[in-house]
Amino acid sequence: MKPIIIATLALAAISCSGNKGTGQDNSNTAAADSISPVAELSQKLREAAANGRYYYGHHDDTAYGHTWKYAEGGSDVKAVTGSYPGLMSWDLGMIEVDSTRNLDGVPFEFMAAEMASQDARGGINAISWHPLNPISRGNSWDVSASPLKEMATNTAVRDTLTAWIDRAARFVGSLKDSDGKPLAVIFRPWHENSGTWFWWGTGNSTPQEYIDLWKLTRERFDAAGVDNVLWAYSPDKDLTPEAYFSTYPGDEYVDILGTDIYHFGDEEGVAEYTARIKAQLPYVAEEAAKRGKIAAFTETGLEGLGVTDWYTRVLAPAIEGIPVAYVCVWRNAIESEKPNHFYAPYPGHPSADDFKKYHDANRAIFVNP
Ligand code: BMA
Numbered sequence: 354m355k356p357i358i359i360a361t362l363a364l365a366a367i368s369c370s371g372n373k374g375t376g377q378d379n380s381n382t383a384a385a386d387s388i389s390p391v392a393e394l395s396q397k398l399r400e401a402a403a404n405g406r407y408y409y410g411h412h413d414d415t416a417y418g419h420t421w422k423y424a425e426g427g428s429d430v431k432a433v434t435g436s437y438p439g440l441m442s443w444d445l446g447m448i449e450v451d452s453t454r455n456l457d458g459v460p461f462e463f464m465a466a467e468m469a470s471q472d473a474r475g476g477i478n479a480i481s482w483h484p485l486n487p488i489s490r491g492n493s494w495d496v497s498a499s500p501l502k503e504m505a506t507n508t509a510v511r512d513t514l515t516a517w518i519d520r521a522a523r524f525v526g527s528l529k530d531s532d533g534k535p536l537a538v539i540f541r542p543w544h545e546n547s548g549t550w551f552w553w554g555t556g557n558s559t560p561q562e563y564i565d566l567w568k569l570t571r572e573r574f575d576a577a578g579v580d581n582v583l584w585a586y587s588p589d590k591d592l593t594p595e596a597y598f599s600t601y602p603g604d605e606y607v608d609i610l611g612t613d614i615y616h617f618g619d620e621e622g623v624a625e626y627t628a629r630i631k632a633q634l635p636y637v638a639e640e641a642a643k644r645g646k647i648a649a650f651t652e653t654g655l656e657g658l659g660v661t662d663w664y665t666r667v668l669a670p671a672i673e674g675i676p677v678a679y680v681c682v683w684r685n686a687i688e689s690e691k692p693n694h695f696y697a698p699y700p701g702h703p704s705a706d707d708f709k710k711y712h713d714a715n716r717a718i719f720v721n722p
Contacts, residue, residue: 390530390537391581394477395608398583398647398678401718407650407672408477409717410440410681411697415467416459418685419699423463426722429685429699434712436719438697440679441471446483446493448524449517456483456492457684465528468538473531476720479539479585479651479681482521486552487513493551501558501566514566518573526579541585541651542570545613546600548589560600567602587611587651590629594636609678610641611651616667619659623667626655630671638676647678654682654696661704664711680717 388396401407411430414437416422418429430438443464446456454460468478485491487510488498503510521542528536546563549556553566567586574582586607588597601607612633616626634650641648650672655663672680682696698705712719 389580390535391583394537394539394583395647397477398609398649402648402676402678405676406716406718407677408439408679409712409719410442410477410479410679411438412442412444412681412684413457413459414438414441414697415470416457416463417687419688419695419702422687429695430697430719431722432700433698433702433705433708434719436712436721437471437474437476439718439720440477440479440681441467442479442481442681442683443468444481444483445521445524447485448482448520449484451520457686461524465524468528468536469531471720472536474720474722477539477679478536479541479679480525481544482540482542483551484517484521487517496549496552496554496557499552499557501553501562504562504565504569511569515569515573518570519577522574522577522579525574525582526577528581535581537581537583539585539609540574540582541587541609541611543567544587544651545589547592547596563600564602567606571602571606583608583647585609585611585649585651587613587649590614590633592633594640597633597637598640604644604646607646609647609649609651610637610644611649612637613652614650615653616655616660616663619655619657622655623660626667627671630675634672634675634677642676648676650675650677650680652681652683656683656696657693658695658698658702658704662707663704664708665714666707669711669714669716 414430415428418427421427428437444455444457447454448461471478483493486493486495486498487500489495491497500510500514504514525538525540528538530536543553543563543566545551546554548554553563571584584607586601586609588600614629614633616622638648660667685695685697685699698708711717
């Protein structure tokens with residue numbers, strides 16, 4: 354149940370890429386062997402933010418891209434920049450029903466292997482979860498039933514959720530690095546709960562019901578002995594600090610304070626997106642610092658990158674000076690399935706040159722192949 358708090362940090366002695374690989378930030382690795390994997394992960398994130406840098410993240414980066422699926426060495430980010438993202442994000446949706454593949458078709462076995470590879474190159478892995486609705490069995494966006502309103506009184510709902518959380522815990526707890534040692538990851542369940550679109554979100558649960566879900570999740574992971582996790586809390590945009598913290602499970606349950614804010618509407622949406630970031634991310638970072646936590650921009654992006662210099666002209670200036678440890682954009686779906694659903698450029702896209710500049714500016718952390 355204890356959050357990871359590192360009281361004193363020997364920042365200079367700890368490398369962003371630990372002792373695991375050939376990431377761009379390799380420096381001194383002497384301290385890395387003596388601490389637990391999760392403490393090492395915490396230190397990597399803290400050191401990045403303390404140095405004015407952050408891990409660049411991309412969801413499902415090596416699973417598929419705009420024009421390919423499961424190709425050895427495949428990554429749209431690498432194809433454009435020469436580097437893998439410093440952070441890779443993955444999703445557990447469908448693990449709750451023992452599926453071998455997640456909701457976007459990614460085999461869990463593949464995912465586990467890719468996480469080990471990402472770790473070996475000095476990178477980081479973060480995991481979200483879009484589970485089914487435990488009452489309707491529709492997807493995460495199915496709000497026709499509100500399980501959290503029933504969790505306290507309906508034992509069937511509670512038992513289902515508990516079993517589902519246990520399956521997630523089993524997978525997360527089983528993750529190993531390339532040496533067979535426990536692999537530390539960021540786990541970000543029940544995200545964007547301030548929005549109304551998920552069954553665990555606003556309108557489908559009270560703040561207390563949501564907090565109880567978090568507590569149940571932590572209790573089950575802890576009971577299963579899963580200790581390779583940094584826990585990330587990530588409500589959505591347009592929140593006052595009071596609203597942000599109204600569903601906060603508590604410092605003893607959370608290691609990373611995050612937020613999800615997307616850019617909508619290409620050029621005409623630039624000002625609104627920037628304003629949303631500047632209204633929320635600074636207080637998230639300040640509160641994280643006060644509480645001894647890590648701050649992160651847990652999800653963002655502009656679908657389809659209709660602003661071709663989005664990375665250097667919109668994202669980079671918007672987050673300048675805000676000490677977040679990572680910034681993660683969402684997935685590049687395969688063109689034949691969702692043609693405009695991509696958040697990182699692919700080779701030949703008009704924003705590819707700008708993304709290379711963003712990579713070369715050396716603020717965002719990528720890792721070498
Ligand atoms: C959404 C979209 C969906 C996807 C879901 C979970 O934002 O990308 O296509 O199924 O995330 O990854």
